[in-house]
Amino acid sequence: xxxxxxxxxxxxxxxxxxxxxxxxxFNLPAGSFTFLxxxxxxxxxxxxxxxxxxxxxxxxxxxxxxxxxxxxxRARLPAFRRRIGVVFQDFRLxxxxxxxxxxxxxxxxxxxxxGEIETPVREMLEWVGLASRANARPATxxxxxxxxxAIARAVIGRPDMLVADEPTGNVDPEMAGRLLYLFEALNKxxxxxxxxTHDVHLLSxxxxxxxxxxxKGRVSDxxxxxxxxxxxxxxxx
Amino acid sequence: MLRLHSWHHRNGRLLPEGQFxxxxxxxxxxxxxxxxxxxxxxxxxxxxxxxxxxxxxGRITIQIVEADPFERARQTQAVLRRLARNPRIAHxxxxxxxxxxxxxxxxLGTSFDTTDVPIPDMIDVDLAGQAADALPExxxxxxxxxxxxxxxxxxxxxxxxxxxxxxLKWLALALVVLMGAATAFTVVLAARATLDNHRDTxxxxxxxxxTDVQIARLFQRRIALDALFGGIVGLAAAAAVxxxxxxxxxxxxxxxxxxxxxxxxxxxxxxxxxxxxTALAMVTARLTILRTLGRIL
Numbered sequence: 001x002x003x004x005x006x007x008x009x010x011x012x013x014x015x016x017x018x019x020x021x022x023x024x025x026f027n028l029p030a031g032s033f034t035f036l037x038x039x040x041x042x043x044x045x046x047x048x049x050x051x052x053x054x055x056x057x058x059x060x061x062x063x064x065x066x067x068x069x070x071x072x073x074r075a076r077l078p079a080f081r082r083r084i085g086v087v088f089q090d091f092r093l094x095x096x097x098x099x100x101x102x103x104x105x106x107x108x109x110x111x112x113x114x115g116e117i118e119t120p121v122r123e124m125l126e127w128v129g130l131a132s133r134a135n136a137r138p139a140t141x142x143x144x145x146x147x148x149x150a151i152a153r154a155v156i157g158r159p160d161m162l163v164a165d166e167p168t169g170n171v172d173p174e175m176a177g178r179l180l181y182l183f184e185a186l187n188k189x190x191x192x193x194x195x196x197t198h199d200v201h202l203l204s205x206x207x208x209x210x211x212x213x214x215x216k217g218r219v220s221d222x223x224x225x226x227x228x229x230x231x232x233x234x235x236x237x
Numbered sequence: 238m239l240r241l242h243s244w245h246h247r248n249g250r251l252l253p254e255g256q257f258x259x260x261x262x263x264x265x266x267x268x269x270x271x272x273x274x275x276x277x278x279x280x281x282x283x284x285x286x287x288x289x290x291x292x293x294x295g296r297i298t299i300q301i302v303e304a305d306p307f308e309r310a311r312q313t314q315a316v317l318r319r320l321a322r323n324p325r326i327a328h329x330x331x332x333x334x335x336x337x338x339x340x341x342x343x344x345l346g347t348s349f350d351t352t353d354v355p356i357p358d359m360i361d362v363d364l365a366g367q368a369a370d371a372l373p374e375x376x377x378x379x380x381x382x383x384x385x386x387x388x389x390x391x392x393x394x395x396x397x398x399x400x401x402x403x404x405l406k407w408l409a410l411a412l413v414v415l416m417g418a419a420t421a422f423t424v425v426l427a428a429r430a431t432l433d434n435h436r437d438t439x440x441x442x443x444x445x446x447x448t449d450v451q452i453a454r455l456f457q458r459r460i461a462l463d464a465l466f467g468g469i470v471g472l473a474a475a476a477a478v479x480x481x482x483x484x485x486x487x488x489x490x491x492x493x494x495x496x497x498x499x500x501x502x503x504x505x506x507x508x509x510x511x512x513x514x515t516a517l518a519m520v521t522a523r524l525t526i527l528r529t530l531g532r533i534l
Contacts, residue, residue: 054444056534074534082446092441109447153445 003063004030004161004192005051010060012046012217019058020046021217028194033187033206036196038214044196045089045165047214051194052086052163053077065160082110085159085191087167091150093138099125099149100134106157124152127182129175143170151179161192168199180205261427261460262467265420269471269514270478272416273507277479279409280503286402294392295327297375299360303385306355312383313358319382320362325374327365331358357387420514421521424460428525431456439530449530457522464518468511476507 168176303309
């Protein structure tokens with residue numbers, strides 16, 4: 001299967017400090033489901049930022065959707081970003097918008113007409129259990145509710161790739177399972193999914209998923225980075 | 238392509254409601270107030286200068302300075318005859334000598350003898366059309382008919398006054414331009430501060446695939462509305478001041494100062510000032526925002 005993401009000897013350094021990511025190399029096939037694990041400070045969020053084009057690497061090669069995004073002109077980034085759904089660790093909802101408008105935002109950015117927006121947004125809010133909170137502002141939502149709005153916003157546009165940073169960190173196990181099911185359903189429709197998580201219980205829930213472990217900014221086992229996850233949950237810190 | 242109307246309508250709330258760019262609208266209101274007053278002064282002076290020029294530039298006074306009363310009368314008649322036939326002259330008339338004597342009475346008294354103190358004959362001429370073009374021809378005609386004739390073109394008196402009024406006009410224009418520049422700098426600072434305040438929203442917009450132009454539209458529209466508000470407030474205040482000033486100036490009864498009036502065209506120009514300020518603010522905000530966003534990945 002063709003790679004949708006290709007990292008080759010990627011290094012990332014913030015300012016003049018030490019490298020946060022060093023010599024990271026891996027491929028993600030199109031339609032794959034990958035869990036990214038590792039201790040806090042391992043560089044998971046930095047790696048995800050490279051994936052959703054919030055950062056460019058300090059060195060190395062990154063190809064995304066068959067394009068070299070290291071040298072990609074800035075003006076072409078928006079088109080690539082519209083193909084990527086992102087669940088941020090800190091949700092990053094727009095505080096002045098309702099839950100409905102936050103979920104609708106990617107569609108509006110993409111120029112979808114209002115008539116075509118309402119039904120999918122309502123359905124998505126229904127799916128994440130927030131239909132009754134559609135008009136609520138983020139400040140009036142709980143952490144778990146905000147997280148579900150963030151997930152709904154990430155998947156509403158049926159992205160080619162979904163990148164999620166601790167997407168179930170603030171929800172109960174039942175909702176976590178439901179959200180994971182949503183990711184899996186998207187994955188079956190062809191979306192490549194990358195989920196960074198500390199939750200060891202998630203790893204065994206997706207049968208065909210791959211596991212990538214980061215430690216101190218390096219893929220801990222480069223040759224086995226995309227091996228199948230263990231059936232028995234292993235402890236991550 | 239992005240549907241702008243729905244984008245603006247639905248996503249105006251990406252930014253907080255109400256006053257947006259801090260004190261910027263009030264700074265623009267002050268700038269607008271001063272700009273309108275200065276521009277009104279400049280345009281009023283220009284109008285007054287034009288009015289004076291219209292009144293005086295087409296008028297000539299000819300003096301027949303001849304001691305011999307018979308010769309003076311002969312030369313005066315010759316000039317009158319010759320000028321009356323000239324198609325470039327609308328009206329020619331000898332001033333009544335008795336009226337002249339009356340006007341000189343405060344200096345010479347009422348009992349002076351015009352044979353002892355000869356008074357020149359005075360001829361008033363109103364030119365038709367362009368005064369400057371006709372002048373050489375009239376000088377020639379007068380010199381031919383009356384060797385003692387002296388021509389006094391009223392337009393020549395206007396030269397120093399015109400120079401002063403021109404200076405004032407350009408000064409007003411320079412001040413309005415400076416006010417415009419100050420307004421633009423205010424908008425630059427306000428736009429930068431606004432971008433800083435909404436950096437999180439901008440980052441989210443970028444990461445969802447929003448383009449710089451989409452983001453800039455949101456901000457420039459709000460800044461333009463604030464500028465329009467400031468502009469209208471400034472214009473209203475300046476208009477009130479101008480109406481009071483015009484009423485007082487016209488009450489002075491001075492021919493020169495009383496001509497400083499604002500025509501309908503001048504008011505139209507002044508009313509366009511807030512729109513100009515809005516356009517300036519919008520363009521400045523757009524350029525500032527695009528430039529700033531261009532430095533963000």
